[in-house]
Amino acid sequence: MTTAVEKPRRPMPRWREYGRPRELVVRYLLLLLVLGITVGPLVWQFLASLKGVGEDVFGADASLLPHHPTLRAYREVFDQVPVATYIRNSLIVVVLSITSQLVFSTTAGYMLSKPGWKGRKAVWVVLVASMMFPFESIMVSLFLSIRDLGLVDNLVGVWLPGFVGAINVLLMRGAFLAVPREIEDSAMLDGANEWQRFRYLYLPSAWGAIMVVTINTFISAWDDFLWPLIVLRSESHMTLTLGLSRLQSSSFGYDQRVVMAGSVISVIPVLVLFVITQRWFYRGVSAGAVKL
Amino acid sequence: MATETAEPVTVPGTGRAASVPGTAPSRIRRIGRAVLPGPVPGANGAALYRRWWLPWLWTAPAIVCAVVFGVFPFLNTVILSFTDAKPLGGAASFVGLDNYTRMLGDSDFWLATRNSILYAVVVVPLMVLLPLMLAVLVEKNLPGIGFFRSAFYTPVLASSVVVGLSWQWLLADDGLVNTWLQKAHLIRSAVPFLSDSWLILFSAMGLTLWKGLGWYMIFYLAALGNVPKELHEAAQMDGAGAVRRFWHITVPGVRQAMMLVGTLTGIGCLRVFTEIFMLGSSTGGPGGADRTLPFYIRDVGLDPISGNAGYGSAVSVALFVLTLGLTLLAQRLTKEDEA
Numbered sequence: 001m002t003t004a005v006e007k008p009r010r011p012m013p014r015w016r017e018y019g020r021p022r023e024l025v026v027r028y029l030l031l032l033l034v035l036g037i038t039v040g041p042l043v044w045q046f047l048a049s050l051k052g053v054g055e056d057v058f059g060a061d062a063s064l065l066p067h068h069p070t071l072r073a074y075r076e077v078f079d080q081v082p083v084a085t086y087i088r089n090s091l092i093v094v095v096l097s098i099t100s101q102l103v104f105s106t107t108a109g110y111m112l113s114k115p116g117w118k119g120r121k122a123v124w125v126v127l128v129a130s131m132m133f134p135f136e137s138i139m140v141s142l143f144l145s146i147r148d149l150g151l152v153d154n155l156v157g158v159w160l161p162g163f164v165g166a167i168n169v170l171l172m173r174g175a176f177l178a179v180p181r182e183i184e185d186s187a188m189l190d191g192a193n194e195w196q197r198f199r200y201l202y203l204p205s206a207w208g209a210i211m212v213v214t215i216n217t218f219i220s221a222w223d224d225f226l227w228p229l230i231v232l233r234s235e236s237h238m239t240l241t242l243g244l245s246r247l248q249s250s251s252f253g254y255d256q257r258v259v260m261a262g263s264v265i266s267v268i269p270v271l272v273l274f275v276i277t278q279r280w281f282y283r284g285v286s287a288g289a290v291k292l
Numbered sequence: 293m294a295t296e297t298a299e300p301v302t303v304p305g306t307g308r309a310a311s312v313p314g315t316a317p318s319r320i321r322r323i324g325r326a327v328l329p330g331p332v333p334g335a336n337g338a339a340l341y342r343r344w345w346l347p348w349l350w351t352a353p354a355i356v357c358a359v360v361f362g363v364f365p366f367l368n369t370v371i372l373s374f375t376d377a378k379p380l381g382g383a384a385s386f387v388g389l390d391n392y393t394r395m396l397g398d399s400d401f402w403l404a405t406r407n408s409i410l411y412a413v414v415v416v417p418l419m420v421l422l423p424l425m426l427a428v429l430v431e432k433n434l435p436g437i438g439f440f441r442s443a444f445y446t447p448v449l450a451s452s453v454v455v456g457l458s459w460q461w462l463l464a465d466d467g468l469v470n471t472w473l474q475k476a477h478l479i480r481s482a483v484p485f486l487s488d489s490w491l492i493l494f495s496a497m498g499l500t501l502w503k504g505l506g507w508y509m510i511f512y513l514a515a516l517g518n519v520p521k522e523l524h525e526a527a528q529m530d531g532a533g534a535v536r537r538f539w540h541i542t543v544p545g546v547r548q549a550m551m552l553v554g555t556l557t558g559i560g561c562l563r564v565f566t567e568i569f570m571l572g573s574s575t576g577g578p579g580g581a582d583r584t585l586p587f588y589i590r591d592v593g594l595d596p597i598s599g600n601a602g603y604g605s606a607v608s609v610a611l612f613v614l615t616l617g618l619t620l621l622a623q624r625l626t627k628e629d630e631a
Contacts, residue, residue, distance in 0.1 A: 018434050030429055031440050038444050038505065041458045044468065048461075058466040100353075108354035117347040123355055130362025136563050136586035137612040138365035140379075140593040140604040141372060145365065147381060161361040169354045194346070223451030225566045226586070230594055241453040245570065248457055256461065263454040270449045278442060285510045 042267070049073050049260035057256050073261035080255075083262055085236060086243035089155055090222055093239060096159040097221040098214055104164035105213055106206070109172025110198050127166040135227070143230055153233040161227070162220075168213045175209035176202050211280040219270060240266045366612070372605035379599040391606035400580065401607060404588035407493060408614070411584060412561035415497050419557040420550050422501065423508035428542060430509065431516050441513075445506035452503065456570025459499050460486065463571070486571060489581035496567040496582070504560075508553050512546060519545035551629060555622035562615050565590070585611045 018024055044064065048057045050073070051066040077083050112120055135142075142161050143152075151157030179202055187197050203210070228239045238246070244266060247259045274281055348355075373391050377384035395401050430441050447455060462468045463485035470482040485491045523541045532540070543550070565586040568576050576583035576591070583591065589611065593604015 018432070024434070027429065027432070027434065034426060034429070035440060035443055038502070039446055041455070041462055042446060042450065044462070045454075045458045058461070058464065058471075104353040104357070108351040111347045111350040114347070117344070120347065120351075123351055126355060126363065127358050130358035132616075133362060133366045133612060134559065134563055134615050136565065136589060137608045137615065138362075138369055139586075140589060140601050140608055141365035141368040142361065143379065143594055144368075144372070144377065144601060145360070147379070162357075163361075164354050164357045166354065166358050166362065219449065223453075225451065225453050225569075226590070230590065241451045244457065245453045248460065248570070259457065260461075263450075263457050266454055267450045271446070274442075274445075274449055281445070282510050285507055285514075 045260050046264050049257055049264050051257055053255075053257075057260075073255070073257040074265070076255065076258045077261045077265070080258060081243065081247060081262065082235065083240070083243065083265065086238055086240040087265070089237060090240040092155050093159050093224075093228075094218055094221045096156075097162065098217050100159075100163040101165060101168055101213055101217045102210065105168035105172045106203065106210070107198075108164070108169045109174075110176050110202055112169065112173040113176035127169055130166045139227070139230060146231060152231060153237055154231070155237060155239075157231045158224075158228050158239070159221075165217075168217070171209050171213060172206060175206035179205045208280065208283060211277060212284045215273065215277060215280055216284050218273065222266075222270060369605045369608050369612075372602055373609050375602040375605075377601040377605075379594050379601045379604075380596055384602065387602065391603045394603060395606050395610065400583070401588065401610075403581065404583045404585050404607075405610070405614070407582060408562050408564070408585045408611075410493070411497060411500075411564055412558050412618070414494075415500055415561050416554050416558050418501055419504055419508060420554045423505050423553070424512050424542070424546065424550065425538070426505060426509045427512035427516055428538060431513060441509075444509055447503045448506045450503075452499075452566035453570060455499060455503055456566060459495065459502075460571060463495055487578065489572075489577045489579075492568070492572040492577050492582045496564070496571050499567045499571065500561070500564060504557065508557075511553060512549060515546040515549035516542070547629060548626075551622065551626045555619065555626075558618050558622065559615055562586075562611065562618065585614070 019027075047064060047066055050069040050071070051057060052068050052070045052072060055063075055066060055068070108123075111117070112124060114120075146152060146157040146160070149157070149160075151160065184197055184201060187201050192200070223241060224239075225241045225245065228242045229245075232238050232242060235243075240262075244259070244262050247262060372384075374386055374388060375384040376387050376390075426444065430437055430444070450458075460467075464470070465482040465484070465486075469485070470479075473479045473483065483491065485495050519542060523545070524537055527537050527541055562584075563586055564584050568582050568584055568587055572578075572582040576587045580591070585607065589604050589607045591599075592607060593599055593601050
């Protein structure tokens with residue numbers, strides 16, 4: 001590093017900039033090892049889903065790579081199992097959740113970011129208080145509420161308890177607070193009313209937080225398991241995670257390759273979203289720390 | 293302050309009235325903020341909105357959700373814990389402390405509590421350290437490092453059900469792990485990862501760790517940015533190896549992040565359900581031996597036939613108290629750490 005400063009004229013070979021060769025080799029070996037541990041099981045699952053009936057998935061004779069890759073399991077999973085119904089149900093919950101979360105967390109977050117109305121401290125306290133209780137410790141009571149509303153075995157019952165999360169409201173509030181007051185004042189001089197300022201000034205400035213809320217909501221709704229397991233009863237109302245878990249518990253009648261195909265199908269939407277909007281995922285991680 | 297008489301507000305330098313007819317001042321008087329020096333009118337919570345209900349209208353859905361599906365269920369859980377309510381309805385009667393006395397003498401409850409606490413005790417230290425090491429590994433901008441970071445994050449994306457399925461096949465008696473161990477002649481007969489109650493519990497812990505690695509790695513990456521590079525360089529000059537630099541520079545530099553990760557994962561461990569459900573089947577291990585507290589709450593409180601929502605609520609209160617205790621402990625440790 002220091003030599004590079006002393007002799008700026010003579011550029012070092014590029015790989016030298018990254019460190020001593022031995023250190024580099026160790027680093028990459030470690031990276032590959034962790035890569036095998038972290039994505040190995042998922043890749044193995046994917047490869048097994050491509051195997052034909054003649055190839056072993058388990059046992060000493062099973063190879064890692066499918067010799068004759070086929071999409072048979074993906075056709076089968078739609079024929080044998082109502083996967084299309086599961087996916088539709090999951091999508092219903094996801095779309096409902098994202099819509100309600102976005103609308104209500106932005107509006108509430110906006111108002112909480114504004115000074116000058118009585119009671120906003122109280123609202124803030126209520127929101128923070130509601131985050132103190134782990135879902136698992138209130139789920140019995142939540143279920144009784146959903147039952148009293150007649151929403152057992154209903155997708156609305158899956159969506160309703162989380163229709164707007166306090167954490168997302170606080171996240172949006174933080175993003176709106178970061179908008180410079182001067183911009184709003186000049187917008188007011190231009191005659192923009194409350195709604196217009198919200199819609200055309202605040203919402204576009206809080207784009208990052210909106211993405212974080214969308215992605216977090218999508219993942220938690222798509223991957224959620226315990227609450228759908230409690231609320232839903234009949235097969236035609238099950239979400240994808242629930243349907244997949246049932247495939248396993250009654251597994252011995254099912255072809256493992258087919259179940260793996262189902263798992264792969266459930267991961268793909270999230271993976272695609274991740275590849276497109278990666279940095280917002282990472283932002284969501286630090287946003288999660290606001291929880292405390 | 294419902295109605296507002298127009299104050300003559302002028303834009304400095306121009307002498308023009310700041311108010312445009314039919315806009316801001318007729319509805320809100322915060323306009324004064326831009327042009328008047330001194331204290332902002334209404335900044336201390338005085339009503340600025342001419343229609344006082346407007347802010348409430350905008351925040352109402354969030355308040356309703358927080359109260360109806362957050363605060364109320366908790367209070368209701370406490371009340372329910374003194375009754376014998378049934379999950380599918382019917383008359384509930386007040387039973388006093390019966391549920392709590394039953395709980396104290398219920399060996400299954402204590403087993404679930406032990407499992408949950410053990411889960412936290414084993415997972416928290418590992419989850420605090422392993423992702424930090426991983427973050428140090430991917431911190432340096434090497435060619436292709438973005439790919440590795442993304443790849444390490446993928447287990448976070450998959451639902452616990454999917455990764456549970458994957459691990460179930462890996463750990464089966466004829467699964468990949470056992471096959472490889474046998475091929476390497478490390479073991480003779482298959483390790484019963486999925487039928488021995490201890491092994492199920494530890495496999496589930498492994499699954500939690502594996503799934504959380506990427507998440508906390510990203511979390512630590514942000515924190516690592518605040519550790520001064522000069523310290524590392526100076527230590528390297530003095531001949532400190534990578535391990536010593538990790539313990540003496542990196543770890544002290546990200547202490548606060550580590551405390552936060554510890555707290556978050558501790559709370560997370562008390563909430564474990566899916567991992568046990570997937571690896572120990574829907575019974576929660578042989579004879580329910582691997583059930584955690586959430587698992588036990590679901591079993592005793594929400595079973596449509598034999599469930600007792602009152603008793604389930606009592607166990608829920610126990611879970612809440614445990615979570616609260618952990619949070620307070622973590623806060624105290626953090627404070628001591630800062631002092």
